[in-house]
Amino acid sequence: MNRIDRLYALVEELRAAGPRGRTARQLAGHFEVSVRTVERDLSALGQAGVPLTTKQGRTGGYMLDRSMSLPPLNFTPREAAAVAVALSRSNHVLFTRDARSALQKIMSAMPERALEEARTAAAKVRLLVQPVPDPDTEIAETIWRAVHDNHVLRIGYLDVGGIQTEREIEPQHIVVGPNGSYLTAWCHLRQDDRVFRMDRISRAERVPSLPRPPRATRELKVDGHDTKLPESALRPEDLLPNTDIGVSRTPGTVSAARRSGG
Numbered sequence: 001m002n003r004i005d006r007l008y009a010l011v012e013e014l015r016a017a018g019p020r021g022r023t024a025r026q027l028a029g030h031f032e033v034s035v036r037t038v039e040r041d042l043s044a045l046g047q048a049g050v051p052l053t054t055k056q057g058r059t060g061g062y063m064l065d066r067s068m069s070l071p072p073l074n075f076t077p078r079e080a081a082a083v084a085v086a087l088s089r090s091n092h093v094l095f096t097r098d099a100r101s102a103l104q105k106i107m108s109a110m111p112e113r114a115l116e117e118a119r120t121a122a123a124k125v126r127l128l129v130q131p132v133p134d135p136d137t138e139i140a141e142t143i144w145r146a147v148h149d150n151h152v153l154r155i156g157y158l159d160v161g162g163i164q165t166e167r168e169i170e171p172q173h174i175v176v177g178p179n180g181s182y183l184t185a186w187c188h189l190r191q192d193d194r195v196f197r198m199d200r201i202s203r204a205e206r207v208p209s210l211p212r213p214p215r216a217t218r219e220l221k222v223d224g225h226d227t228k229l230p231e232s233a234l235r236p237e238d239l240l241p242n243t244d245i246g247v248s249r250t251p252g253t254v255s256a257a258r259r260s261g262g
Contacts (some may be wrong), residue, residue, distance in 0.1 A: 006031055007041055014064040016104035021063035075106055077117035084122045092176050093137045094144050132180040135198035142204040143183055147171040156203035175222045182222050195222050
């Protein structure tokens with residue numbers, strides 16, 4: 001994590017901690033840096049105008065002023081348990097840290113009694129764990145920025161025949177599934193939509209060019225599955241009753257070779 005990202009994450013960590021705050025040692029352990037580095041970062045945040053306060057004593061630490069904290073969100077214990085279960089279903093390298101931060105914000109807004117009830121409810125649930133190959137973290141971040149900003153990527157890719165190829169692609173979507181994670185993209189080499197397994201991408205770099213307008217795409221079947229659209233969960237006003245939330249209804253098809261080999 002570079003320093004700019006860490007400064008932002010420090011603010012979010014202190015926001016999630018609420019009035020309990022965090023000590024420099026706790027923050028250093030969380031971000032895997034030295035206490036001195038954390039103290040230097042906190043000083044930089046203070047100089048930049050972030051309203052930090054400190055509390056002395058055994059339970060002391062750094063806190064974010066209440067003006068930058070979320071008001072109580074009044075999650076019920078069942079709601080908090082549902083969110084914890086949902087976030088635990090995906091450990092994708094792109095979202096692990098953000099999922100943890102989101103859950104911490106929910107926990108910090110809940111009364112202790114309600115939080116304990118949520119923990120009791122969540123303790124009654126078990127999730128099946130299916131080991132899947134993880135993509136390289138740095139490569140995954142490069143891919144995510146290209147997807148988000150509509151940039152062309154040049155990638156090194158091990159195709160379905162075990163041959164290392166180089167492609168220029170226009171990334172479209174990240175697909176997280178039970179057998180791993182994938183990238184859908186328009187491939188300049190194949191002149192067609194392709195699905196790339198992210199753990200087979202050995203290198204990813206942005207091609208110097210202006211961002212391109214998103215290409216009209218169809219929802220592809222990936223690894224034999226339809227896709228589900230998390231965006232629909234952020235637009236509850238658009239959902240119709242008695243419908244499958246966010247399930248793609250008009251997927252394109254991708255042959256077996258394209259599914260796994262690009």
